[in-house]
Amino acid sequence: MLILLQHPLITHKLTLLRDRSTSTKEFRETLNEVSGLMAFEITRDLPLREVSVETPLRTSRARVLATEIVLVPVLRAGLGMVEGITNLVPTAKVGHIGLYRNEETLQPVTYYEKLPDTISSAMVLVLDPMLATGGSASEAIRCVKGKGASRVKLVSVVGAPEGVRRIENDHPDVDIYLAALDEGLNESGYIIPGLGDAGDRIFGTK
Numbered sequence: 706m707l708i709l710l711q712h713p714l715i716t717h718k719l720t721l722l723r724d725r726s727t728s729t730k731e732f733r734e735t736l737n738e739v740s741g742l743m744a745f746e747i748t749r750d751l752p753l754r755e756v757s758v759e760t761p762l763r764t765s766r767a768r769v770l771a772t773e774i775v776l777v778p779v780l781r782a783g784l785g786m787v788e789g790i791t792n793l794v795p796t797a798k799v800g801h802i803g804l805y806r807n808e809e810t811l812q813p814v815t816y817y818e819k820l821p822d823t824i825s826s827a828m829v830l831v832l833d834p835m836l837a838t839g840g841s842a843s844e845a846i847r848c849v850k851g852k853g854a855s856r857v858k859l860v861s862v863v864g865a866p867e868g869v870r871r872i873e874n875d876h877p878d879v880d881i882y883l884a885a886l887d888e889g890l891n892e893s894g895y896i897i898p899g900l901g902d903a904g905d906r907i908f909g910t911k
């Protein structure tokens with residue numbers, strides 16, 4: 706299922722990300738802010754469990770998160786989303802999947818994978834700001850499922866209809882969260898209007 710997160714703060718900050726005059730520093734900060742706001746919405750119905758807590762005045766029943774959260778950024782650009790989410794969920798574990806898209810074939814090439822052992826019982830958020838053809842996200846989801854993950858959500862910022870269709874087809878059990886669904890892809894596989902090359906804009910490599 707596709708879920709568009711269109712809180713006004715997310716939408717406003719997305720406009721800053723789209724703007725070509727936004728500096729690397731601002732882009733990095735804003736992507737983290739957007740990611741935190743998205744995570745706040747996505748975690749709205751996480752399960753809680755009862756605990757007992759000693760307040761300064763008495764013992765009380767209280768509730769804490771009942772499930773572990775594992776973040777899996779897709780390198781490179783997914784790294785730009787991690788800090789904004791760990792600021793809210795400091796106990797989250799972080800796995801990494803290194804993938805890049807071959808510029809001619811647009812097929813994903815995997816070069817790194819390191820995932821926590823607890824992934825099979827955790828809520829897993831696969832992070833990649835761009836969902837273009839969907840090849841990279843589909844492969845990243847295949848990797849986490851291969852390690853036993855069964856509760857997986859894809860968190861991207863901007864998506865193209867092509868990428869959404871690809872994930873719905875390859876992983877119908879995975880919810881897709883986007884801040885915006887854009888028009889489509891250009892002949893080089895870039896999202897239009899999009900925000901350009903997310904990795905380059907986060908790391909200042911172009």
Ligand code: PRP
Binds near residue numbers: 782783804834839894
């Ligand atoms: C970008 C982006 C996604 C992928 C999306 O990564 O961060 O991972 O492209 O495209 P797709 O949906 O068509 O697969 P890129 O290949 O540029 O690698 P980088 O993050 O290392 O720059």
Ligand code: URA
Binds near residue numbers: 902
């Ligand atoms: N990867 C990006 O970084 N941007 C796009 O528009 C498509 C793929």
